Amino acid sequence: MSDALLADPPHWLTASQLQPPPVADVYGWLFINQDSLTQRLIELSANRFSVVPLSEGWQSLRSDECAALNVAEGSQGWVREVFLRGDQRPWVFARSVAARSALQTANMSLDKLGSRSLGELLFSDRAFARGPLQACHYPAAWLPEAVRGTDLWARRSCFSRGALSVLVAEVFLPAFWAATALEP
Structure with missing residues (x-):
């Protein structure tokens, strides 16, 4: 069994549930600005931004994902993992x-995004409504080996359009914090 399957699911918490809250600057990236993270990263990188797809395809969803999407445990879903890169x-x-x-049911295909940001799609379609942001320390075993670390802050939210919900989790890596000159 892989390390990722053995990892305990994280405890995703809303801003009011997260006690103690992270330092103010980290809190801001996790909760305050609810605009497109892609747009913020483009600005931070001075337009030296790219999306690098790592994997995508049909998989059994994790238990915390099934709960967030309100589907049965072990449900199949489309899973897309990418790096959002600044300055390479x-x-x-x-x-x-x-x-x-x-x-x-929604007749939506996520398999054609390639190196386009999913956030670009979700924020450009006004029919999608964003649910509340939640944060946690993301399990190291769930990260690609090249960036595996402990106590990395992550946030997630669910974008809904009718019966379709797309759950997006974003894990802030050490290179991001170095670029912002913030200490997580």
């Missing part, structure tokens, strides 16, 4: 998931 360095690891049944 991975700044954010992003994992986006949607239940197979909801994607098929």
Whole structure:
């Protein structure tokens, strides 16, 4: 069994539940600005931003993802993992998931994004409504080996359009914090 499957699921918490809260600057990146993270990263990198797909395909969703999407434990879904890079360095690891049944009903295909940001798609379609942001320390075993670290802050939110929900988790990597000159 892989390390990722053995990892305890994180405890995703809203801003009011997170006690003690992280330092103010980190809190700001996790909760305050609810605009597109992609846009913020483009600005921070002075337009030296890129999306590097790592993997995508149909998989069994994790238990915390099934709960957030309100689908049965072990449901199948489309899973897309990417690096959001600034200055050619991975700044954010992003994992986006949607239940197979909801994607098929909504007639939406996420497999054609390539190196386009999913955030660009979600924020450009006004039919999507963003749910509350949640944060946690992301399990190291769930990260790609090249960026695996402990106590890395992550945030997630669910974007909904009718019966379709797309859950987007974003893990802030050490290179991101170095670029911002902030201490997580």
